[in-house]
Amino acid sequence: MIEIELNDTICAISTPAGVGGIAVIRISGPQAIEITDSLWKGRSLAGAASHTVHYGSILDRSGAIIDDCVATVFRGPKSFTGDDVVELSVHGSVYVQKAAVKTLVDAGARLAERGEFTRRAFAAGKMDLAQAEGVADLIASRSRAAHDIAIRQMKGGFSERLQMLHDSLLELASLLELELDFSEEDVEFASRRKLLEQAQDLRGEITRMASSFDSGNAIKEGIPVAIVGPTNVGKSSLLNAIVGDDRAIVSDIHGTTRDLIEDTVNIGDFTFRFIDTAGIRDTSDTIEKLGIDRSRQAIGRATILLQVIDAANPQKSEYLQNITDSQHLVAVINKTDVAPSDEAKTMVCGAEAVVEVSAKTHHGIDTLRHALTEIAQTLLAGNGDIIVTNARHYQALVDALVPLQRVIDGLTSNLSGDFIAQDLREVLHHLGSITGTVTTTEILTTIFTRFCIGK
Ligand SMILES: Nc1nc2c(ncn2[C@@H]2O[C@H](COP(=O)(O)OP(=O)(O)OP(=O)(O)O)[C@@H](O)[C@H]2O)c(=O)[nH]1
Ligand SMILES: [Mg+2]
Structure with missing residues (x-):
């Protein structure tokens, strides 16, 4: 095409x-x-x-x-x-x-x-283009949350917000032009301070939209939940209990799981992508070491971490030291059918929720599922009404922030209006690429060939 x-x-x-x-x-x-x-x-x-x-x-x-x-x-x-x-x-x-x-x-x-x-x-x-991409997302949506975001985009909610940003930027540009036209006369139409405030507000808004992409993408593709902990605590058993299937091999041999095992499940309004990982311990086994490296990578990529603690053999969790502010930690105390949870609770540090379960009897699994949907809800709610789920839109917003920062720097350092106007045009260009007011055949071909035939 x-x-x-x-x-x-x-x-x-x-x-x-x-x-x-x-x-x-x-x-x-x-x-x-x-x-x-x-x-x-x-x-x-x-x-x-x-x-x-x-x-x-x-x-x-x-x-x-x-x-x-x-x-x-x-x-x-x-x-x-x-x-x-x-x-x-x-x-x-x-x-x-x-x-x-x-x-x-x-x-x-x-x-x-x-x-x-x-x-x-x-x-x-x-x-417009963002709405057309909303159609594709709607067709691909697997959960209510992904469907809701797609339908909002298809109905033009995101496009409307972009139009508002576009109008504000145009207003900024025209105020700067007025300033240029009348620069000989001693008239001040809009103080530079006001223009600066307006540009900073725009930066805030675009930054907020761009930063919603992590959550938006997770909601669309399935929120990644890594099940982590030392060996033999029951991580694979927990995966099986959550997904209701014998997905992963379970045994009492330490170091049973070597590779990442994934399964996708809908819980409530959300799709979750559960990732069972190799138990973390010191080992000289080459293959197991490779598996543990993968566990650490999975910890870095997950939105939610389930820290599994064995009630019968509670251990500390040095492997969770590098988790970021945008990650959510849930402590899961397992094997509560055979041991009390008191000592395990003392190993919990910085978790948003602590859930006591038995992967064997399934006690507490529903509570855990509920805790997960509550966190997912905060991903939705924490980002305002516009959530970016499309990598192309995210990139355009990030690209727009670069010239917008130059606009802000220019206004701060009293740079001449025509230089600033040039940067403003660049911001408009990037935002326009989202809805397709500026576009190329190549971009259109890339977007539409992802659709199915007949749509
Ligand atoms: N009593 C009891 N045993 C459990 C429970 N969960 C897991 N087990 C047992 O604990 C052992 C280890 O379970 P796994 O699920 O393989 O543990 P893991 O954390 O995946 O272990 P690695 O893959 O080696 O890191 C098995 O013998 C399970 O049957 C539980 O809730 N209660
Ligand atoms: Mg395992």
């Missing part, structure tokens, strides 16, 4: 590959209705009003019936793509789906590229 033709008529199967009750084939473009009508047995679609549904049969080139189906007609510009669109609901046989697409292609439609329907919607001004 390097040079994309946006004026012909395209078609694709929009439902997932395979057999289903029904499958939807979408046709979009200036000839969508005409092409479908040429293969249609039933009342002609040529005069059909927009947003109407019609029963008939789809025919192959020889006139034989491929299937009875329902055609929904949307006339442009009031359609998803802005062009005329027909959606055919056929029976979900793999053969019927393929035969229907083939007959449409034989009659003059072209097979759509990945994401081409949404790309056309963007080109027609139906949505």
Whole structure:
């Protein structure tokens, strides 16, 4: 999709590959209705009003019936793509789906590229780029939290906020220009101090948005939870108890787990990515050492750490020394079915929650699951109403902060307005790239080829 033709008529199967009750084939473009009508047995679609549904049969080139189906007609510009669109609901046989697409292609439609329907919607001004990416995120969302963020983005919440930032920056630029126009006369339109305050506010807002990316990305991809601790404390047993499956090997031999073992589970509104790690201890075993290195890396990358302490053999946790402010620590005292938790509790340091469990009897596992959703909730709540989940948006915000800092430095050191205006334009450029007011074919191709065909 390097040079994309946006004026012909395209078609694709929009439902997932395979057999289903029904499958939807979408046709979009200036000839969508005409092409479908040429293969249609039933009342002609040529005069059909927009947003109407019609029963008939789809025919192959020889006139034989491929299937009875329902055609929904949307006339442009009031359609998803802005062009005329027909959606055919056929029976979900793999053969019927393929035969229907083939007959449409034989009659003059072209097979759509990945994401081409949404790309056309963007080109027609139906949505901006951030909203189009929201559509892709919505399709990919696996939890309520990820769905909520995606739907807000798709409905334009993020775009609106960017527009406000854009307007503030333009205002700043025009005030600077006024200053330039009247610099000969001794009139002060806006004091530099005021402009500086405004620029600092903008920096605060953009920084806040950019820093929400860590949480946003975790919510979208699954919040990484590392299960860590010394050997034999029951980390693998805990993973199995949480995910409700025999995912990891459990044994009473110290150093059983060597590699990272991951499993993804939805709890409440969130997706969590649990990572069982090798128990940390001094060892001369080469493979085990490599495993322990991986445990330490997993600790560095996790959003939530479950520090597992064996109630029957409590030990200190030097391995948690380097955790950062943005990481959340939960102490899990395990094997409470065989030993009291008092001594283990004295090993807890800096944890947000302490949960007593038995991975064996499953006692306390629900409490632990609840504690995890409470932390996840703070990830959502701690970032205001805009949460950035897209790496491209994050990068654009970070890129915008560089020239914005130059604006602030320029205002502080009383630099001439035209230099500052140049930096302001650069900030606007980076913010504009998020919604697609400034963009290139290359960027568009990268974004839309991540979509599925038929969307
Ligand atoms: N009684 C009791 N035994 C447990 C509990 N959890 C785990 N165990 C036992 O403790 C032993 C170690 O369990 P694992 O889950 O393999 O421990 P681990 O922390 O993954 O160990 P490494 O992989 O070697 O680091 C096994 O014999 C488990 O059956 C529990 O809650 N109660
Ligand atoms: Mg293990």
